[in-house]
Structures are given as C-alpha cells and as structure tokens.
Amino acid sequence: MFNTPLPTVNELPSTRKLVRSTVIAMLVAAGLLVTVVMPSEYAIDPTGVGRALGLTQMGELKIILAQEALADAAAPQASAPAPQVAQVQLVAKPAPQSEATSAPALKTNQITVTLKPGEGKEIKLEVLKGKTVSYAWTALGGPVNYETHGEPYNAKKGYFHSYGKGKQVKDNQGEFTAIFDGTHGWFWRNRSNSDVTISLKATGDYLSVKQ
Template sequence: MFNTPLPTVNELPSTRKLLRSTVIALLVASGLLVTVVMPSEYAIDPTGVGRALGLTQMGELKITLAQEALADATPPQPVAPAAPAAPAPQVTQAQPIAKSVAQPEVTPTPALKTNQMTVTLKPGEGKEIKLEVLKNKTVSYEWTAAGGPVNYDTHGEPYNGEKGYFHSYNKGRQVLSDKGEFAAVFDGTHGWFWRNRSDNNVTISLKTTGDYLSVKQ
C-alpha cells in the first residue's frame, strides 16, 4: 500500500495566483451574466451581444408567453352597474340680453392614418403588431386569419411602464376574425398578439385606421 506524499510549501499555489484566479472567474461570470443570462431570461441586452446571438429574442418570447399565460389565467372583472342619474332641478331661466358673440376658432381635424399589414404564423408560433397611440386617441381595426383559427389578445403597454404590466381591451380563442375600435387608456404601444395553435401556417391580414403615430411590426 502506497501513501500519496503531501505537497511541499513550494508546490502549493501562492496567494497571488489564487487571487488572480478568483478575479478571472468573477470577470467570466459577470460577462456571461450580461451577455447570456440577462438577454435570454429578461430581454435585457446592454451590450447588444444578446440580440446578435438571438438570445434577446428568446427573452422577449419568454416575457410574451408569460404575459399570455397571465392574461389567460385572469378572470374577467364584473362591471358594476351605473348608478341612476339624479333628476335635474328645475331652474327658471332669465331672458338673456342679445349681444354679439365671438366665433370660436375651428381647429382642423388631423388626418387619420390607414395601414394594411400581414403576418404569417407557423404552427405554435406567436407574433404581434403594435401601434404607437397617445391617450384617448381612437383606432378602428379589422383582421382575418387565413389557414385556421388563432388565439388573440388586443392590449396596450404604457411607455416606461412596469415590467409585465399591460391593459387588455379584448381577447378570444380559436377565432377566424375580429373587428372593432378602442381608445388608448394611456400613451404607449397598443395592438394585437396572435398565437397559432394549429398544425398549419396561418396568415393574418390586418387593416387599421385611426389617429396613431407609427406602426411597430
């Protein structure tokens, strides 16, 4: 039976070498956190490397899937009945003295934008189209699905809002089309998310008309 001899003091790594190895390990771990973990898990890509490697898109898809799951799990909120309006009091009107009234200035109505877009979904794939809309501006829309029904969620996200927060206007499962109008509840991006749960490719054709700033596809 042989005993392994203990290393001598000269054979052990010095404190300087151990410190250098520790610093190198920390730098490598920090680099992997910034370039791989943050883009792929949280869609945060301060260096741009994650998007170049396709990791940021993976993180964005994970966040979208989490939002869809949260929206599917949230039960619809009951709408409280409106209180009956109180009768207006009877007021005796005095006869006004006729006088000239200045005509108010007429503000020209801004021209509405109209866009027609298409997007194709592979089996199991989800995609979205968003519009930049300011608060209280309205958008009318109509879309159809060719190739099979899809799940959809019409929703909006505020500029610089909390991560994961969104407002849902309406949603549905396994439908071939939808049309309507919404008024933006805040400044931000508002639009549609579709998911193809079938085994075939599905093409979405969307037409929008309204007072919005731009289209994000």
C-alpha cells in the first residue's frame, strides 16, 4: 500500500478556477441538451444541428411509435356485430289531381264564310281577359283586306283594340291574348270582282262563336 502525500495549499485549485470550471461544465451540458438530447428524445431542434446530425428524425420516430402504442392500448376490443335490421322503403302514392287544377278544355271551330265583291264580314269569339286563342285562315278566290281586333262588353260606339291588320292578303295565322272581357275576332273585306271564301280554324279558351 502506497501512501500518497496530501497536496499543499498552493497545489489546490483556487475558487476562481472552480467557478470557471463549473460554468464551463454547465455550458457544455446545456449545449449537449439543446443539440443532442432534445432533438433525439423529443424532436425539438431549436438550433438545427440535431436535424443535420439525424437526431431530430430519431426523436420524431420515437414520438410516432409512442403515439401508436398509446392508440393500440386505448383501442376497444372488437364487439360482436350488431344485428341487421331490415329496411322498409315507403313509396308515396301520387296525390289525386283535383278537377280545379286541371287544364281547361280548349275549343276548336272550323268556320267558313263567303264574301261577294265589295262585301265585308266578321267572325267574333267571346273571350275573357287573359285567355289566348290561336288561329289560321285562308282566302280562296283572291286576296282580302283584314283586321284582327277586339271590343269590350258595353264598349263605347266606335271603340275597339286592333291586334293586327293587312291589305290584299291571301292567308294569315297567329294567336292573340284578350286584354279585356269581350268579343275578339276578324273582319274581312273583299275588294276583288269575284267571290272569295274565307276558311278559318280557331283553337283556344273561348266561350262562344258569334257571326
């Protein structure tokens, strides 16, 4: 056994050296904590050194594995499948259509009048406001002058509304919508030297035909 002599007072480190050594050790430990421990264990890399050394990726992998382990432990055991319940689909029956909502029945009339030379005649339909009539007429024997117009019930003498007119026309077709309750129709005049027959077909929601 060897006896080592005790160091003298001069050989012992001073307080200043001890403090400096302690500070250096703390700085080294802090540096290792920030650059090595925190990236590798917690994926925290404030300096970027850990990622450059591959330590941050290691920490990220550890965190993922830990989360998966917790999820597996918390997952409930598979229970027996719930019994299936038969689904019944209800089919709604169409509601019967009421007579009030059905479309009104349209009237159709085929009318023929003959005009002697210089003679004028008219055919009128009794139509209520807002109702529409479509028509087509042809003059056989020569062209005629015509006007499509309407007169309200109890109209003042000479008052009428014109829907259209023309001279020396052999045929015409179209439709009009009554702007008032009254009689609406056509007036023709034969200005030729021979008889002309007008053949008219009218279809629409009107009440009656007046000649």
